[in-house]
Amino acid sequence: MAGLRESWWxxxxxxxxxxxxxxMAGVSVQAFRRQGRRFGAGLVCSEMVSCAGIEHRNEKTxxxxxxxxxxxxxxxxxxxxxxxxMAEAARMVEAAGxxxxxxxxxxxxxxxxxxxxxxxxxxEPALAYAVTEAVANAVSVPVSVKMRRxxxxxxxxxxxxxxxxxxxxxxxxxxxxxxxxxxxTGYADHTLTAELVSLVDVPxxxxxxxxxxxxxxxxxxxxxxxxxxxxxxxxxNPWAIQEIISGDAEQPSREExxxxxxxxxxxxVRELGERRASGFLKKFYAWYLxxxxxxxxxxNELVQLHSTDEVVTxxxxxxxxxxxxxxxxxxxxxxxxxxxxGMPISIYGGG
Ligand SMILES: Cc1cc2nc3c(=O)[nH]c(=O)nc-3n(C[C@H](O)[C@H](O)[C@H](O)COP(=O)(O)O)c2cc1C
Numbered sequence: 001m002a003g004l005r006e007s008w009w010x011x012x013x014x015x016x017x018x019x020x021x022x023x024m025a026g027v028s029v030q031a032f033r034r035q036g037r038r039f040g041a042g043l044v045c046s047e048m049v050s051c052a053g054i055e056h057r058n059e060k061t062x063x064x065x066x067x068x069x070x071x072x073x074x075x076x077x078x079x080x081x082x083x084x085x086m087a088e089a090a091r092m093v094e095a096a097g098x099x100x101x102x103x104x105x106x107x108x109x110x111x112x113x114x115x116x117x118x119x120x121x122x123x124e125p126a127l128a129y130a131v132t133e134a135v136a137n138a139v140s141v142p143v144s145v146k147m148r149r150x151x152x153x154x155x156x157x158x159x160x161x162x163x164x165x166x167x168x169x170x171x172x173x174x175x176x177x178x179x180x181x182x183x184x185t186g187y188a189d190h191t192l193t194a195e196l197v198s199l200v201d202v203p204x205x206x207x208x209x210x211x212x213x214x215x216x217x218x219x220x221x222x223x224x225x226x227x228x229x230x231x232x233x234x235x236x237n238p239w240a241i242q243e244i245i246s247g248d249a250e251q252p253s254r255e256e257x258x259x260x261x262x263x264x265x266x267x268x269v270r271e272l273g274e275r276r277a278s279g280f281l282k283k284f285y286a287w288y289l290x291x292x293x294x295x296x297x298x299x300n301e302l303v304q305l306h307s308t309d310e311v312v313t314x315x316x317x318x319x320x321x322x323x324x325x326x327x328x329x330x331x332x333x334x335x336x337x338x339x340x341x342g343m344p345i346s347i348y349g350g351g
Pocket of ligand 1: 229
């Protein structure tokens with residue numbers, strides 16, 4: 001089994017570790033991705049971006065295509081069901097600077113599946129093939145597909161579809177082996193991931209329920225996957241990535257937690273603007289301050305505050321030592337390369 005720190009390749013893109021940060025709608029903003037890279041993720045991914053939004057040059061959608069210099073390698077994920085529009089979106093994604101164009105064939109949310117996109121494509125193998133082929137032919141960067149196991153519980157559709165998508169040009173497949181019907185209930189059945197690995201000659205990324213080094217090693221060992229993907233375990237908890245990569249299980253101090261959160265808040269405000277960021281960030285307060293790191297009433301207090309400045313002031317009062325750590329984080333921040341102007345929108349849902 002490859003070590004978690006070992007690099008691997010997706011086409012000609014070198015991925016420096018075996019941990020991939022999951023695309024998560026409403027979560028995977030640039031600050032989240034940068035932080036993931038800083039804590040050791042070898043590859044990070046944007047949340048799903050609507051190809052229709054890109055096609056119509058929706059200003060908000062184009063905001064998702066901002067890429068910073070310290071994010072690479074980075075995948076930008078698109079969703080849609082029309083081969084021509086997906087190809088056009090893929091060209092934009094490549095032009096924006098993504099190293100990989102990822103396609104979402106796993107989103108279980110009705111708002112997406114009813115348009116024929118997301119997990120719906122698993123029921124339409126010919127269309128899934130056509131979309132993949134059109135996207136692969138449109139760009140020179142590697143393309144990837146992220147799937148669920150299928151729509152219905154117990155479905156094995158991913159095993160039929162996976163090899164066909166590789167034929168169509170996918171250079172890597174990610175499998176989250178839950179059905180779309182399951183949403184996030186039950187567990188990810190990685191025996192399917194192992195079967196998929198045995199059927200294709202491209203790297204496979206195993207997604208689902210990986211939150212510790214022990215689990216990452218067990219999944220890599222049992223499946224032969226090239227990498228694990230980490231999603232929910234990294235929400236407000238980049239230290240999970242560190243633990244998986246290095247085995248360092250030491251819990252962060254309150255100062256470290258406060259500093260990461262303050263840095264995250266400031267970057268997100270720069271990215272989304274104060275008005276959107278103040279609402280967007282509330283769930284992150286609960287995530288960061290959980291794990292017994294801060295008392296519950298403190299968390300509840302932060303959520304009630306009106307501005308992010310007030311939140312930062314309150315955090316610094318609770319953990320004064322965080323100020324010096326934040327300064328260090330800010331000093332390391334490169335200039336963002338904002339290639340396309342516009343504010344992001346969010347379609348919560350996922351894959
Ligand atoms: C809030 C949330 C949003 C998600 N959004 C996306 C998405 O935009 N695209 C996608 O392919 N998967 C999305 N997913 C699925 C994750 O990428 C991942 O496959 C899934 O959460 C299982 O991994 P985990 O157990 O490590 O969280 C989302 C998951 C969550 C929890």
